[in-house]
Amino acid sequence: MDPQLVTDLVVHTILIVIVATLLMGGFAAMTVVERKLLGRFTLRYGPNRVGKFGTLQVIADMFKMFFKEEVVPDHVDRAIYLMAPGMALVPAMLAFAVVPIAQAPFVLPFEVFGYTITVNPWIADINVGVLYILAIGSLGTYGVVLGGWSSNNKYSLLGGLRTSAQMLSYELPMGVALLGVIMLAGSLQLTQIVDFQNAWLGLRWFILFQPIAFIIFYICSLAEAGRAPFDLPETENELIAGFATEYGAMKFGLFFGAEYIHMIVVSFIMATLFLGGWSGPFATQVPLLGIVYLLLKVGFILFTMIWVRASTPRVRFDKLMKFNWKFLLPLSIANAAVTALVAGVIFF
Amino acid sequence: MPFEIPFVQIVWWAMTACAIGGAIGVVSSNNLFHSALFLVLSLFGVAGYYVLLSAGFLAVVQLMVYIGAIVILVLFAIMFSRRMMKPTEDEMNRQWLVSVIVAAALFSWLIVVVNSVSWPVTSAAPTADTVLQLGLAFLGSYLIPFLVVGVLLSAALIGAIFLAREKVEAEEI
Numbered sequence: 001m002d003p004q005l006v007t008d009l010v011v012h013t014i015l016i017v018i019v020a021t022l023l024m025g026g027f028a029a030m031t032v033v034e035r036k037l038l039g040r041f042t043l044r045y046g047p048n049r050v051g052k053f054g055t056l057q058v059i060a061d062m063f064k065m066f067f068k069e070e071v072v073p074d075h076v077d078r079a080i081y082l083m084a085p086g087m088a089l090v091p092a093m094l095a096f097a098v099v100p101i102a103q104a105p106f107v108l109p110f111e112v113f114g115y116t117i118t119v120n121p122w123i124a125d126i127n128v129g130v131l132y133i134l135a136i137g138s139l140g141t142y143g144v145v146l147g148g149w150s151s152n153n154k155y156s157l158l159g160g161l162r163t164s165a166q167m168l169s170y171e172l173p174m175g176v177a178l179l180g181v182i183m184l185a186g187s188l189q190l191t192q193i194v195d196f197q198n199a200w201l202g203l204r205w206f207i208l209f210q211p212i213a214f215i216i217f218y219i220c221s222l223a224e225a226g227r228a229p230f231d232l233p234e235t236e237n238e239l240i241a242g243f244a245t246e247y248g249a250m251k252f253g254l255f256f257g258a259e260y261i262h263m264i265v266v267s268f269i270m271a272t273l274f275l276g277g278w279s280g281p282f283a284t285q286v287p288l289l290g291i292v293y294l295l296l297k298v299g300f301i302l303f304t305m306i307w308v309r310a311s312t313p314r315v316r317f318d319k320l321m322k323f324n325w326k327f328l329l330p331l332s333i334a335n336a337a338v339t340a341l342v343a344g345v346i347f348f
Numbered sequence: 349m350p351f352e353i354p355f356v357q358i359v360w361w362a363m364t365a366c367a368i369g370g371a372i373g374v375v376s377s378n379n380l381f382h383s384a385l386f387l388v389l390s391l392f393g394v395a396g397y398y399v400l401l402s403a404g405f406l407a408v409v410q411l412m413v414y415i416g417a418i419v420i421l422v423l424f425a426i427m428f429s430r431r432m433m434k435p436t437e438d439e440m441n442r443q444w445l446v447s448v449i450v451a452a453a454l455f456s457w458l459i460v461v462v463n464s465v466s467w468p469v470t471s472a473a474p475t476a477d478t479v480l481q482l483g484l485a486f487l488g489s490y491l492i493p494f495l496v497v498g499v500l501l502s503a504a505l506i507g508a509i510f511l512a513r514e515k516v517e518a519e520e521i
Contacts (some may be wrong), residue, residue: 005355077381080381080382080385126404127404127477127478127479128404128405128408128479131405131408131409131412132408134412135408135409135411135412135416136411137416138411138412138415138416138417138420139411139415139416141416141420142388142420145420145423145427146385148427149381149423149427157427160427161424161427161428164420164421164423164424164427165424167420168417168420168421168424171416171417188479
């Protein structure tokens with residue numbers, strides 16, 4: 001086999017392991033950060049018993065999740081029931097593969113077995129990156145739908161049904177909103193979309209040209225990740241946690257993790273598509289600065305997502321559908337049409 | 349290297365196993381929900397073929413449209429209409445003999461066609477920017493078929509909405 005292919009495979013495997021681990025770590029951190037922030041928003045303290053300021057709460061929770069008894073109820077469809085948490089977690093992580101975290105490939109300063117190793121700041125830079133994100137996003141539905149069906153329980157089934165309807169609907173304005181970005185950047189490739197935004201001292205961000213698309217994408221991301229106010233699949237007061245009713249211990253932990261990782265990855269994507277990704281003043285000269293910028297942007301988006309959860313009540317299901325089909329979708333189509341006209345006038 | 353690993357072949361065989369195994373699962377499973385999930389596996393195998401053929405756009409569209417939308421709709425319909433967990437779905441109905449004949453005829457016809465066409469093979473590297481080429485083709489030489497397909501799809505969409513709309517005006521809440 002070609003040695004280049006072998007090194008590529010090894011480097012990619014290591015990168016994937018690192019990214020997956022960091023995302024799991026991000027999930028762990030988010031559980032505490034979210035509860036602390038929610039506490040502050042509602043004038044409470046949040047967790048503050050374990051460790052300094054409650055920072056070790058996550059370790060306590062992890063031990064609890066892992067050491068609970070793994071119960072598989074008798075009435076479930078066993079294979080699908082066990083598969084569902086994984087099907088929720090994996091697509092949430094997969095979308096991260098196309099996000100570039102810095103501009104240029106990084107050459108390792110030493111040789112490994114006589115080979116010079118080049119590490120890309122992305123896992124895969126495919127030329128249909130934006131479509132890939134949308135496609136993987138649509139796979140995220142499966143975890144919840146499978147969990148809802150295989151639990152063999154009315155409430156779970158209703159949760160699964162709601163999820164499939166909600167996600168199918170909110171994918172549409174999400175995709176159409178991205179059309180504006182794609183038309184301006186002239187590419188579906190995420191590295192090129194970021195390169196476009198790296199002009200004007202790294203501040204030519206798409207949010208300046210596509211504010212409506214950004215808001216639509218933000219709302220749809222909340223719906224796709226099943227975050228409040230769109231957490232209809234798991235409404236605890238009407239469906240007793242919906243699809244997750246029959247899940248306990250770490251299987252529930254995986255569903256929980258899928259939601260947070262989805263949220264983190266979608267923030268990375270939003271930062272990359274609308275807030276310039278790694279670009280910013282002097283990010284081209286100092287690549288490390290780019291990573292800092294990206295993390296700051298992602299942190300800000302995550303903060304606003306928690307803020308939204310603390311301040312908006314859950315919407316009713318028929319209102320959710322009406323809002324999507326009668327407001328978001330026409331708006332996104334109008335946005336794409338206006339962008340096409342304006343871009344056509346300017347560029348040609 | 350002491351041994352050679354035909355990497356692409358391994359992936360090809362894995363994808364073939366997905367596609368054919370999934371297809372067998374679809375017809376042999378006696379639970380409609382499981383059949384739909386096997387269909388996902390089969391469609392995923394086909395998406396893998398597209399990747400191997402450097403047709404990334406098609407692969408992603410296959411994922412998005414077939415796995416991400418159509419099978420989800422199928423699952424949606426099954427969840428709405430079937431009794432939960434009813435495992436006694438019969439794999440055969442009374443038209444099985446006709447289906448076997450039609451399927452066998454179609455399969456043998458496909459084999460004849462595949463064998464009789466001389467597939468053009470080129471050693472040139474695949475086009476770099478396939479998405480750009482596709483876009484130029486859709487809005488260039490294939491503009492009319494593209495528009496006709498668009499009109500057809502909107503007609504189907506509007507027709508479906510018309511058939512499914514409520515007969516009595518629902519009270520505005």
